[in-house]
Amino acid sequence: MSNNSVPPYGEQPKPQYTPTSAGPYGSPSQPQSPPSQDQASQYQPGQAPVPPQQWQTPYGSPDSQQQYAQQPASPFQAPPRKNRRGLLIGLLSGGLALVLVLVIGGIWFANASSQNAPEQQVKAFLQALVDGKAEQAMKLSHTELSEADRLLVNDEVYSAAQSRITDYSIGKVVVKDGKATVSAEYSQAGKTTLKDFTLSSAGKDFLVDKWQLDPIDLPSVKVKLAGPVSSGLSLGGVGLSPELVAGTGPKPAILSAMTVKALPGDYRLAPKNQDPAVTVEEQTVKVRGFDEEPGSYTLKSVLTAAGKAAITAAVSKYLDDCAAQNALVPKGCPFSGKLTGQLVDFKADSVRWSLTAKPTLKIGEWSELLGWTVLSNKDGNVNGTVHVSNGSVSGNASIKDLKFGVIGTVAEIKDGQAKFNRVFF
Numbered sequence: 001m002s003n004n005s006v007p008p009y010g011e012q013p014k015p016q017y018t019p020t021s022a023g024p025y026g027s028p029s030q031p032q033s034p035p036s037q038d039q040a041s042q043y044q045p046g047q048a049p050v051p052p053q054q055w056q057t058p059y060g061s062p063d064s065q066q067q068y069a070q071q072p073a074s075p076f077q078a079p080p081r082k083n084r085r086g087l088l089i090g091l092l093s094g095g096l097a098l099v100l101v102l103v104i105g106g107i108w109f110a111n112a113s114s115q116n117a118p119e120q121q122v123k124a125f126l127q128a129l130v131d132g133k134a135e136q137a138m139k140l141s142h143t144e145l146s147e148a149d150r151l152l153v154n155d156e157v158y159s160a161a162q163s164r165i166t167d168y169s170i171g172k173v174v175v176k177d178g179k180a181t182v183s184a185e186y187s188q189a190g191k192t193t194l195k196d197f198t199l200s201s202a203g204k205d206f207l208v209d210k211w212q213l214d215p216i217d218l219p220s221v222k223v224k225l226a227g228p229v230s231s232g233l234s235l236g237g238v239g240l241s242p243e244l245v246a247g248t249g250p251k252p253a254i255l256s257a258m259t260v261k262a263l264p265g266d267y268r269l270a271p272k273n274q275d276p277a278v279t280v281e282e283q284t285v286k287v288r289g290f291d292e293e294p295g296s297y298t299l300k301s302v303l304t305a306a307g308k309a310a311i312t313a314a315v316s317k318y319l320d321d322c323a324a325q326n327a328l329v330p331k332g333c334p335f336s337g338k339l340t341g342q343l344v345d346f347k348a349d350s351v352r353w354s355l356t357a358k359p360t361l362k363i364g365e366w367s368e369l370l371g372w373t374v375l376s377n378k379d380g381n382v383n384g385t386v387h388v389s390n391g392s393v394s395g396n397a398s399i400k401d402l403k404f405g406v407i408g409t410v411a412e413i414k415d416g417q418a419k420f421n422r423v424f425f
Contacts, residue, residue, distance in 0.1 A: 118180035118199045118211045119170045125197075125213055126168040126186060132159030134263055141213040149261040153218065157236045161265030163189040163286070180211055186289075188264055193289045219287050221294045223269055224257040227301020227366050228412055231280050232272030235260060239272045250421040252371040252411035262287045262294070269297050277307035277413040301366050307418075311363055311410050314418040315374060319406070323353040328386060332422055335382045335404040343397055346388035357381040359406055371411040374420065379403040 121140065128137035134153050138145065145153055152158065171183035171194075180199040185192055202210040223240070225233050233240040233255065240258055247253035264287050271280035278301040287294045303311070322333030328348040329336040335353075339346055359376035366372055384399035408422040 116205060116208050116210045117173075118175065118182050119173050121199060121211055121213050122182045122184055122197045123168075123170060125216075126165065126184065129165045129263065130168070132161075132164065134158035137263070138216075141216045143215040143218070145218075145261065149218075151238050151240070152236050152260055152262045152267065157238060157267075158263055158265065161236060161263070161267055163264075163266040165264055188288060189266075189286075191288070195290060216290060218261045218263065219290060219292065219294055221260050221262050221267075221285050221287065222257055222296040223260065223285070224296070224298045225255045225271075225280070225301070226298050226368070227278055227280060228275065228371075229253050229255050230273060230275050230412070230414065231278060231299075231301060233258070233269070233299065234272040235269050235285065236262075236267035247411055250371070250409050250411060250423070251369060254368050257296070264289055269299060271299065275413070277304060277310055277416065277418075278302060279304050303363060303372065306416065307413055308363060310413050310416055310418040311372060311374060311420070312361060314410060314420040315361060315406060315408070316358060318408075318420045318422070319355060319358055319380070323355050323382065326350050326352070334406050334422065335402055337384050337386060337399045337402070339386070339388065339397070343388055346390045346393075346397075348397075349387045349389055349394075351387075352385045354383045354385075355380065356383055356401070359404070361406070363410075370409040370423075372409060374406065374408050374410060376405040376407070379405045 125137055125140045128134075128140060133155055134157075135155050138153060158164070165186045165188045168184055168186040171185065172181075173183075174181045178201040180201075182197045182199065183194065184197060185194050187193075198214045199211045200214055202212040204210060221235070223233060223235055225231060225242070229244060229252075233242060240260070242258040243256040245254050245256055262285070267285045267287070268282060269285050270282040280299050280301050283297050283299060285294060285297050319333075322330045322335065325331065325333070328338070328351050330353070337348070337351065339348060357380050359380035360378040362375045362377045364373035364375070380403070382399075382402045382404060384402065386397045386399065388395060388397050406422065408420050410418045410420055412419060
């Protein structure tokens with residue numbers, strides 16, 4: 001049978017080709033001849049047909065490279081792998097961002113809670129007082145003051161006050177039913193004082209409770225001037241304007257007592273104006289803490305030598321005016337004459353008085369009812385010559401060594417001049 005004959009049914013066709021001999025090392029191999037079409041289709045009856053064999057071109061030949069380049073992709077090729085490293089980085093980045101947000105949120109919440117805590121409000125209030133910032137302290141404590149109450153409660157006056165609060169510490173904090181109580185100790189003038197400050201809830205700042213100090217009841221100082229209104233009053237370097245009560249008759253004009261709000265500290269109480277006739281004794285108003293009332297302070301006026309001389313001169317003038325009256329009974333004067341005995345039926349036509357000695361005086365302290373009281377501690381003497389007549393009979397009668405005293409008041413000394421008012425009994 002020839003090579004091109006068909007094999008019996010069922011037999012596997014046998015490829016026939018001519019083997020190539022390998023050439024020298026390094027030279028290209030000779031390609032083997034692939035089987036012919038007829039040879040590839042030969043089969044034996046009863047055998048399954050065998051698909052044609054793929055003949056490979058030797059590696060390194062030009063045809064082999066072209067063959068590999070042109071091979072189609074297998075439909076069963078595995079899917080490409082995902083970038084697991086990128087996914088891991090993304091997950092880590094997201095986790096870190098979440099942690100960072102939580103950390104920042106936690107820090108903000110902690111700071112906000114600390115800043116809005118009840119004790120922080122008390123600290124801020126007390127620190128403002130230590131720094132002499134009265135206006136800031138009032139704002140922090142939500143204390144509303146009238147214009148009159150702000151006379152001393154301002155930065156200018158309070159920063160100059162002595163013996164202010166110098167130190168403080170915070171103690172127990174109790175929060176219940178929207179109210180808070182903060183115990184604090186503060187030092188002032190070498191003494192430590194304990195005080196409970198109350199606070200009320202002021203809503204929330206996002207998720208954080210806000211607190212604000214309840215208004216502070218400030219101590220009140222009552223001041224008064226015992227003396228002429230011309231001196232006036234000042235407290236802590238601020239001129240005060242107490243109510244003026246006008247004088248009537250011998251009763252002098254006076255300044256009413258005045259109540260002033262003040263923060264803890266020492267304040268100088270002094271006259272607003274300098275009067276050469278009087279000396280006003282200055283005092284130190286001591287405000288200790290918030291719960292201790294400072295009490296009342298009165299400035300007393302004391303006559304200077306010039307003031308005493310003015311009163312003495314006023315009394316002397318008063319007596320001279322009395323002696324100048326040509327009357328047996330001078331009006332409003334401490335001495336007078338009377339016709340007695342044989343002169344009872346006579347008429348005093350004129351009188352000439354002559355003061356031989358004026359009384360020495362004792363000047364008392366200032367009184368709101370009388371001003372300065374003036375009393376004679378040694379009587380004066382006066383002589384008088386009286387011209388009398390009774391129809392056709394006339395002549396002179398004498399008054400010898402008439403003793404007298406004086407009692408009266410001086411309500412005011414103005415421009416070195418005092419006015420004496422005699423008091424009648």
